[in-house]
Amino acid sequence: MKSLKKKSWVTAVCTAAAVCAAALFTGCSGSGDSSRLYIYNWTYYTPDSVIQKFEEEYGVTVVYDSYASNEELFAKLMAGGSGYDIIFPSGDYVSIMIKLDMLEHIDRSKLTNLGNIDPMVLEKATYDPRMDYSVPYYFGAAGIAVNTARVPQFERSWSMFGRTDLKGKMTMMDDMREVMGDALAHLGYSINTINPAEIAEARDLINSSWKPNLVKFDAESFGKGFADGDFWVVQGYAEVVYEEISEAQKKDTYFFIPPEGGPSYIDSMCILKGSKNRDLAHTFIDFIHRPEIYAEFTDSFGFPATVNIPAREYKKVTPYYTAEELVNTELKNDLGEYLELYNDAWLKIRVGN
Structure with missing residues (x-):
């Protein structure tokens, strides 16, 4: 949706x-x-x-x-x-x-x-x-859905995607501003920064710490994959996940927006x-x-x-x-010519260095 x-x-x-x-x-x-x-x-x-x-x-x-x-x-x-x-x-x-x-x-x-x-x-x-x-x-905003039956202990943070013990069981969205925004927020930067050094730092965090643990970047089927048990942790929109899972699965599903903030x-x-x-x-x-x-x-x-x-x-x-979880989020601005900085970073993430 x-x-x-x-x-x-x-x-x-x-x-x-x-x-x-x-x-x-x-x-x-x-x-x-x-x-x-x-x-x-x-x-x-x-x-x-x-x-x-x-x-x-x-x-x-x-x-x-x-x-x-x-x-x-x-x-x-x-x-x-x-x-x-x-x-x-x-x-x-x-x-x-x-x-x-x-x-x-x-x-x-x-x-x-x-x-x-x-x-x-x-x-x-x-x-x-x-x-x-x-x-x-x-x-609203995207966040993280967790299968608590498979992942009973976790920190409410974007650092979730750095967990090597969950390698092969996690996805993030195939969305440049969402993923880059999460990394920037985790590092304490604005999701709309135009500072090349900050953008590069977010790119390197994703490439070195998050991407190796992901099955894929997925903006369309993460809800179904979560419902089928293929993925235990997904970044995405709550309504997409909850539309796919059964009533029985809801007791083992936890969705949150990390306190670091992120795009909204x-x-x-x-x-x-x-x-x-x-x-x-x-x-x-x-x-x-x-x-x-x-x-x-x-x-x-x-x-x-x-x-x-x-x-x-x-x-x-x-x-x-909750509405309170959105307090630290930021709206994505139209970055104009500076969007190219993000495009370059995302290309290095998606196709490699």
Whole structure:
């Protein structure tokens, strides 16, 4: 669900696309069919029960299309695939879309539940901390899942991947910014550092201490491999692992986000420029942040109520990790030209020195 989501768009694309964006979204406002709300969101990211409650309360129909990555979302919009009211980009793409004038201003006078949003999340949302164009939907991160029947003793740290006794039973994601970010955080550096020496130190830690113990770098099948018992320790997203394992396996599965921190993400609700149902879009955003509705959303996926503080009192399902575990994480910035430093390091990791 989230394993494809976290890549930065090249800065040059933003510049080249600006003219296209202006042409695409000019003159597209006005009133449309107020009984239909068009949503473009991540696959399986809003529970059917929440959509149904909204439709029944307001007497409307929600048309829900889905995408698997920020790149897919952005490419479709830039190709003219508009007509949507609400989209759910990650933070780096919110920043890009603000620069390209692709988003409507949020009318905070129409939102009664913004006070429910955790100030800590807004502090991290440096791309739009005042919610001028976006309202946080979910704040999460990848972590480590451990088969405690096979690995009863362990430290809650990224150093787990340096354990030679677990060689051949561990995987990390095939994701440059995730793996490099974990190593940088473990070393005490920012996951967004542009210091070549720090990036080289993280590269060497992965190559010399972590990589020799891994079966592979795997961003797609780590959940299934964990469920099948092929892997005992995996880096990845909790929801992917828990979707694969059986109820019986849950008692022997422990997921945590290391206290050193690491990369995280914020997905936000944005109203697309030219939305024909801006009032209804604001109503939906406010509906999501009702505490009982937000609790239902997060319970459906085993998430903590990271964004909405009052919702934590309404939750009925114990989440796979806690909101407190995210405090030391960092959002991945678009590094622009400095991304090449990471590309070079990752090439040495993936194909050897």
